[in-house]
Amino acid sequence: MNHFDIVWLAQADLPDIPPQALLSHPEQKNHVKGAVPAIKWSGGMALVLDSRLHHDQAWVVVYRAGKTVAGLQVLHDFRHVHDIKEAANGHSMLLTDATGRQHTLELSWLSMVSGSGGAWDNLLPSGTSFMLTNGHDFLMADRDGVGMAVHVEPAAMQWQLRNGCLYNDSTGQALGLGICQKKVVGADDHWQLLPSGELVYGDGGHILCSDPVSSQVWLQARDRSVAHNAWHVQMPGLPTPSEVPEKQVNTLSLHLRVCDDFRAGSGDSISFSINEGKVTQVLASNFERGSYFEVDVDLKGTVGSTPLFIDELKSVELYQKSNGGYGPAWKMQSLDLVVNRAWTNRVVGSDNVWVEEKKDAASWRGCVNWLDWRVPGLQSPLDFAGYTYPVRFLPWLADFFKWRSYQPDKLDGVCQLIGEDKGQILAYELKTNRLIHLPPNGPGDSYTWVYTPQKSILIKAWDQALGRINYIRHSQLAGGKPVVCAGELKIGRMTLSNPVTDIIGLLNDASGHYKPDGGQCLVHVRERLEELGLDTSETRIAYREHG
CATH class of the missing domain: 2.60.60.20 (PLAT/LH2 domain)
Known part of the structure; x- marks a missing residue:
């Protein structure tokens, strides 16, 4: 049974931090300034790091022998670790962030991932995407098959280990017998990276080999007396700015x-x-x-x-x-x-x-x-001959007497449209301060939206089966202020497999509070969607005729 200790380490004593992670420096009076808490045990160590890619998300990164990344666990709704202590049950650690939110971390999981629990001796990390290299090229997969390459789509070179199987981030399929991508995973499709660098398949009788000239890969009977090319794990670098919104304040x-x-x-x-x-x-x-x-x-x-x-x-x-x-x-x-x-x-x-x-x-x-917040090229306010649509008097009066909130950042589920991320539509939820992917719509639901003069598209999901229960009016989204346009939209999913592709399938001007002229204003909304990087070539525009 491993003994777990909580220690505070100076930055100079820490192992390499994955590029997608950030150190958090909690303020602790009893420890050296700049120190970070760590969990240590025989054969392993774990750090709680902030994610660079998603706000309000942290990672528990487990290191084998205190140096090599063995795996990680994502903590949602958690940021800036403040304290780590042993839980009352004695079987887990209690993690607390800067705002007092807590997560429990099972000690058995730490032992298993690091390999110190006797489960397996596998150098493939779990819970995170990684790349496999033979020292020159990277193992990759696409629709044409599996091989070795250097300059390809980053996701094609990234793999995840789940239940012993290797899945490609780009295609979503498993690496298996014949080094093909399989939709149905077999009992033998398990992989293990040994300290010798051998990538072992199944029961251990075969290993994965590669040819640096032809870029081909194949399974070969394992012969311990013959030296084969050694495989190494490499963590992916940071995404490009177009792949994830850069929100960290550097200056x-x-x-x-x-x-x-x-x-x-x-x-x-x-x-x-x-x-x-x-x-x-x-x-x-x-x-x-x-x-x-x-x-x-x-x-x-x-x-x-x-x-x-x-x-x-x-x-x-x-x-x-x-x-x-x-x-x-x-x-x-x-x-x-x-x-x-x-x-x-x-x-x-x-x-x-x-x-x-x-x-x-x-x-x-x-x-x-x-x-x-504004970015270069999008800073100037919109100018549609000075014309915007105010809330109509009778709907405003109804809002007033029914005490409807005009503070969109206090309402559940209200988001600002951000753009596209990995084929899905990305938005920023105002109340929780986090990035989310907007799910595609079914036949009985849609999104209510407004377009403000400050070039913000504010959006809220509406389940039409519930009628007006929990329905947020357009006037509430806009805080009672005039808008450039307002209506409803539907998100459609063009593909059901990886990679997914979501689009704005329908855009209309259905708003009783503002009653905009869609024939005049929807074109500006479409332009803004394109500025955000969303494909509108398949979007169907619908509006009422104004005489």
Whole structure:
């Protein structure tokens, strides 16, 4: 029986971190700054790492002999590990994240994956995609079969081990007898990578061999007296920016413009914090009206060493300290956040806010709205001759008397459309702050959507079999504000096997709260869908005729 210990390790003492993962540095008073918790036992070690690919997701990465990745387990709705301790039952570990959410991790699973539990001695990792290389080429699969290659679709070179069988990420089929892809997995289609580098098939009588010249692979009777090419596991690199939205904040800058009005400047010192943090950074001091400042935020100093993602930016606070000069109040014209020199968010627009010193408190606080983030080329507001559709009076009155919420970020299931990811339609759920794939529709359900003047498509699933129960009105999606267009859409799945292909199958202007002219506005929605990388060539457009 293994004995499990919880230790805190400095970054220099950690094994290699998979490219898709990030270290999280919890704040612990009793440990060295920058240390991370780890679970150690005889023959293995486990780290809890944040995922680079999905927000609000973490990985338990298991290392064999403390060095080689043996497998991983995905923790959904978990981020920034804060503490690890043994559970009361003595058979699992209790993991707690920065917001207090908890997961249990079975100790038997850790032993099994690392191979220290006596289950098997297999160097193929479980629970994650990996690549197999002979030192030059990679084992790959496509519709034409299995072979060796270097420059192919990344998913074609990636495999997963499930119940002892190898499945290709691109085709979804199993590697089996005759080195073909099989739809039905047999009892002998199990694979094992030995410390010698041999990739053993079935009962151990055959191994997988490859020819670096012809790129062919074949099964050959295992002969321990003959040296064969050694196979190695390699973890995939990071996806390209087109494959996954890059949301990690690598650089952050704050741009402040002071009004040019009379006496809009101040002789005071202004500092700021991010997300109501305890550490502030100097922004400006003794400035004239019309001044403009650009300040690079010291991320490590203001928000700590824990990786920060763009949707975790919630607020900016300004603090004012009197220098005994003129003032004390000053007038702010605009305040913008810029992430990674690309994403921009106007926290203050044309409000021309007066700011003055408050004792022991922030002088001003601005909320960072996720829907207000913009990227280059998509920053300018829409201009359809200035025409948008307001909520009609009688539907608005019904919303008012029935206390319907006009806060879309507080409503369950409301999402902002993001784009395409691995053949599926990707969206960002506002309430839970996470990325999700929108499922395709059946005959009895659809999606309600609005298109805002800020180029956001907000969407909510509607099960029509439930009638108006839990139905979210278009006015609620838009927060009661005017829209460019509104209606319903259906997502259709073009293929049932891997890789899947989802499309917008139907797009209409069915909205009683706004009653838009689909003949005029749906074309702009279609353009926006194409900007997001969605294929609209098969989309059927339907709208009411307006006389």
